Amino acid sequence: MGLECKACGAPLANQATTCPACGAEVPKKTKLLPLAAFMLIVILVIQAYMNKPDPEPEAVEPAPATETQ
Secondary structure: OOOEEEOOOOOOOOOEEEOOOOOEEEEOOOOOOHHHHHHHHHHHHHHHHHOOOOOOOOOOOOOOOOOOO
């Protein structure tokens, strides 16, 4: 015990999926680990993209002048 129904306030068992008093569904607890892992990956990808150095422009040599006769 220790949980309460958000709809009617009745006490709920830890494994309850619905309230025995009013029949309201008990929301499932969100698992924090998958969410935290996803956010860490997103942060690392953004950081890698922001720290990527800009490519240096290649030196363009002028074409040799051709003589026209």
